[in-house]
Amino acid sequence: MLSGRRTVALLLLVALAGGCTAAAPSPMPAPELRPSWRELTLPAPPGPAGRLVLRDATVCDGRWYVSGALADPAGVTRPVAWTSADGQTWRSLEFLGTSYYGERAVIYALGCRGDRIAMLGARSGGAHGNPRVTQWYGGPDGPLHEVIAGFQLYGGPDAVNTARLAGGPRGWAIAGNRLAGAAVWLSPDATGFAIREGLPELAGDARGETMAYDVLPVPDGWLMVGALSPADRIDRDAMAWTSPDGERWTRLPAPASPAYEQFDRVAVVAGTPHAVGLRGDRFGAWRLADGGWADAGAFGSTRPGPVAWVAGVAVADAGLLAAVSDGEMYRLWLMSPDQGWVSVATPAPLRAAGVSAAGVAGAGGRVLVIADDGSGAHVWITDLPAKHG
Incomplete structure (x- = not known):
């Protein structure tokens, strides 16, 4: 009879042998699409030449836009944007800046109706070097007019950031944050905004701090997405809010999870809002159905630490495209109706470090990608069919 110690040893040997001969297979790598990217050359806007700085891209009513700035050798910037009817032939738009920071703004967010x-622009300055936010509006062919606003509207001691803006049937909204938590700026026509901060349910309270990152018009009003940092634990939960008018807000949290989660961006896919953001050490998507959020898949992976985010989303015939930073590189992922989330080869290695940026835009079968690594910026376009693989 074997002693107890020998029995344990034999069982360990059997277990080890079994592990060597029947190891679980490694997960298959995600399928990857390899589009034929074509690099575009944006025409030089009037005025002195400079280094191209790109920050955002969008499509509205069939019109494409790309925005950012030109930086001279001393680092002084001026706002620039381009428009195109087909995503291939571009022309620059005129900016009518009237303030010191307006004439030096970097246009980082686009919205249209x-x-x-x-547009939202910013340039660091002042005694503390904080971003001085400027807001612009115009027609599809320009010019872009700067809206003169008081310093406290976007800045001041309670300022945190202004993130994204959107236009819809009920006017315009900007998602952002103040010391009190998530906030919104409202306008009927984008020629001037009024701030709403400290609103019940939208702002932070005894339950935790709130943060807003994106906003979207929906048939019933507005949908804003972001996160809640609970007061009773070190964590972050994905959070959204709905409002009929921008004044009254109702919380719409994601399903409870022990993972660190947040909604970074939101877009409508086939009539249904989809939010994309962080989900633990991966990226995740959720769809809004029957008054609540449902899982729409997880994809990719992130490096440890608060260095990952969703840089942009776009909707095309092929599905929902997301540009994400995993903390080291920008990567592209597509939510395909047939295959779920699949990785998409980028036009070139896109490093995510320092003052880098990336973004996506799409319409029909066409997709555009912008990238800026801090030393140079590029724009690529491709035709991505609805059926692939």
Whole structure:
């Protein structure tokens, strides 16, 4: 009879032998699409030449837009944007800046409604070097008019950031944050905004701090997405809010999870809002159905630490495209109706470090990608069919 110690040893040997001969297979790598990217050359806008700085891209009513700035050798910037009817032939738009920071703004966020385009720009300055936010509006062919606003509207001691803006049937909204938590700026026509901060349910309270990152018009009003940092634990939960008018907000949290989660961006896919953001050490997507959020898949992976985010989303015939930073590189992922989330080969290695940026835009079968690594910026376009693989 074997002693107890020998029995344990034999069982360990059997277990080890079994592990060597029947190891679980490694997960298959995600399938990858390899589009034929074509690099575009944006025409030089009037005025002195400079280094191209790109920050955002979008499509509205069939019109494409790309925005950013030109930086001279001393680092002084001026706002620039381009428009195109087909995503291939571009022309620059005129900016009518009237303030010191407006004339030096980097245009980092685009929103549109019908034939009106609105933009957010920023340039660090002042005694503390904080971003000085400027807001612009115009028609599809320009010019872009700077909206003169008081310093406290976007800045001041309670300022945190202004993130994204969007236009819809009920006007315009900007998602952002103040010391009190998530906040919204509202306008009927994008020619001037009024801030709403400290609103019940939208702002932070005894339950935790709130943060807003994106906003979207929906048939019933507005949908804003972001996160809640609970007061009773070190964590972050994905959070959204709905409002009929921008004044009254109702919380719409994601299903409870022990993972660190947040909604970074939101877009409508086939009539259904989809949010994309962080889900633990991966990226995740959720769809809004029957008054609540449902899982729409997880994809990719992130490096440890708060260095990953969703840089942009776009909707095309092929599905929902997301540009994400995993903490080291920008990568592209497509939510395909047939295959779920699949990786998409980028036009070139896109490093995510320092003052880098990336973004996507799409319409029909066409997709555009912008990337800026801090030393140079590029724009690529491709035709991505609805059926692939």
